Amino acid sequence: LEEITVTGSRAQFSTAEDAPVPVTVLSNETLVNTGATELGRAIQAAAPSFNFSSSSISDGTDALRPATLRGLGPDQTLVLVNGKRRHTSALIHVNTSVGRGTAGTDMNAIPISAVKRVEVLRDGAAAQYGSDAIAGVINIILKDSPADRSAALEYGETFEGDGETWVGHVNAGFGLGEAGMLNLTYQYRDRGATNRAGLDGTRQYPCTDGENIDYSCSTITTLDPREKTFNRQSFRIGDADNEQHAFVANLAVAAGPGDVYGFLTYSTRDNQSGGFTRTANNSTGTVLEIYPDGFLPLINSEIEDISYFGGYLWDIDSGWNFDVSAGYGKNSFEFIISNSLNASFGPASPTTARAGKLILDQTTVNFDSSKLFDGGAVPVNVAWGAEYREEGYQIKPGEPVSYENGGAINPVTGNPYSPGFQVFRGFSPNEAVKEDRDSWALYLDLESQVTDRLLLTGALRYEDFSDFGSTTNWKVSGRFDATETFAIRAAANTGFRAPSMQQQFFNSISTQFVSRPGSDDLVPEERGTFRNDSLIAEALGIPQLKEEESDNYSFGFIWNPLESLSITVDYFKIDIKDRIVISGAISATNPAIPEDVRDVLLANDIGAAQFFTNAGKTKTDGVEAVLSWAKPTANGGMFRLDASGAWISTDVSGDVNTDGLLEGLEDVIFTSQDRSIIEEWQPEAHAQVTGSYAINNWMFLARVNYYGKYTVQEGNGDRQTFGSKTFPDVMVEYTFVES
Secondary structure: OOOOEEOOOOOOEEEHOOOOOOOEEEEEEHHOOOOOOOHHHHHHHHHOOOOEEEOOOOOHOOOOOOOOOOOOHHHHHHEEOEEEEEOOOOOOOOOOOOOOOOOOOOOHOHHHHEEEEEEEOOOOHHHHHOOOOOOOEEEEEEOOOOOOOEEEEEEEOOOOOOOOOOEEEEEEEEEEOOOEEEEEEEEEEEOOOOOOOOOOOOOOOOOOOOOEEEEEEEEEOHHHHHHHOOOOOOOOOOOOOOEEEEEEEEEEEEEEEEEEEEEEEEEEEEEEEEEEEEEEOOOOOOOOOOOOOOOOEEEEEEEEEEEEEEEEEEEEOOOOOOEEEEEEEEEEEEEEEEEEOOOOHHHHOOOOOOEEEEEEEEEEEEEEEEEOOOOOOOOOEEEEEEEEEEEEEEEEEEHHHHHHOOOEEEEOOOEOOOOOOOOOOOOHHHHOOOEEEEEEEEEEEEEEOOOOOEEEEEOOOOOOOOEEEEEEEEEEEEEEEOOOEEEEEEEEEEEEEOOOOOHHHOOOEEEEEEEEEOOOEEEEEEEEEEOOOHHHHHOOOOOOOOOEEEEEEEEEEEEEEEEOOOEEEEEEEEEEEEEEEEOEEEEEEOOOOHHHHHHHHHOOOOOOEEEEEEEEEEEEEEEEEEEEEEEEEOOOOEEEEEEEEEEEEEEOOOOOOOOOOOOOOOOHHHHHHHHHHHHHOOOOOEEEEEEEEEEEEEEEEEEEEOOOOOOEEEEEEOOOEEEEEEEEEEEEEEEOOOO
């Protein structure tokens, strides 16, 4: 049976098969059968257009992975839950990782065990749903059956013997009244860290003659004997340690002429990942009285995520359907640094400190209405509505020892130690933020089955933001059934993405290990990220942010040569202008920087500055294909074959937007590494083939996932290409009790 979908169309009883744009529906069974224990990983395994990148030694990004659709940024995909806009994470990715300079949605805050299905709309939809929906929309539909009853306990680990994972969940549905329901889910997940780091061949200790030490080994050249016994697997490169509790409730009950509905999602997650090892030979960052062998600083992040929505939907005799709803979402991300120190406090430094908290919250109010006018020659479904949204963003300072300069001096060199906690300097009161903005929108949505063979849709949306102004976007799409087995579909639309609160207001000073041209060594640099309304940004000519704008086009076909066989192929093209990026690092000694700005940076031990700016212009195109085939067997079994693939390419095009910048800074605003992150750091090709056979209580499944090659460019220009990989999966399932 075809399942009714709710994403991409406001007409009732729409299915993915009938849609004029591509919609992928991933059932709970499909997600569970991937073997993944994270929602983001499960979607990645089942939907080739979706990517869920891992990173190491990238601060908070190690704990909250960037999720991307169609090769674009994490913030260019809109995420819904039960059709309602979900808030983004408070974290913004500022280090060198996929999604650098963006803040996306925490896909792992909702457990798979609470999900009925995931609908992935692979087409621009800003005219329908508003900001962020440039690449498409992911709509997470929660379980809503009063008959659900399930409990599970899972265990697994890697072949290397690490990454131990325990997952347990309980899900139960309850009937309320004649047709109401309450569905509850609790899930616990504990994943141990993995480590694939190699051996560190650098010198770890100062040279010594037994009594004195020499950091540079210029006057004393004898190596410390501990160099022979030091554990040279001193880094952590792999998945972070992770422990999560998640609770989800979904409610619907009849009340008066309509239904009251609501849902709640709550998640807490504790993570631990490593930074760069600080060697005993680090004269400014390591206090030998505390760490005689150096140390690996650890980033402990505490993520709390909550959202709740409630609404009332009803219809009247004239045929109009109404839906009024309101909801709130909040994500907080706190940094706690352990096994580290603030070297500028010398031997008196503590080894653990709270370094500050990021908070993002969102309040949304919606009014939606629709009616099918089918009395005339051509039936038309008309939908219109309004949305009000308020967003808040906060940066709360850390403990004073996490950011202060204690003034201690290295007794050997006579030079001051570095201030701030190693690996992540805490947010200071000067970096504290408490900002908000609001927006409102009006939309009109039309859909008409003009003839038995022709479906046409159109959408228009006006949106106004308190911080940057207004925007109007449109969308048209259509589907033509050329024969009973072959149809073509096409769409064109404009889109936009408002600059996020994080991009507008995030500011910090952090230690980043960077490579220099002509050198393979990574050296620490204190780098400041400054708001666009800061005095330093204004002095450098950094303009205020404006919205990203896109033009989206797609064309494809659906072919059903057999009743049980479906093939779809779609080509798409997305052009984005004024793409927001975080700039490259502008060195404090760059001659283009005014002298007074340089003095401020150097006085605060800041070696470089970076900003957010509308510098980019990109072109993305690709082809997506899906094949589904089901065949009953003579002995009562069922064979299924599902295959899908995506081939996507993104190019940075045109000149860098340098309006208002000081002369001489153009080349560092959008560096070749920044371009590489957008163009090359994600596989251009991803395909998967799944075959399954079910008979009686048995089910056998085999899957192959293919990921194409990708290239990473370092800051010094070095490039490394990682080859393609193929991952096979095999599963056997036996059901003891039929539900």
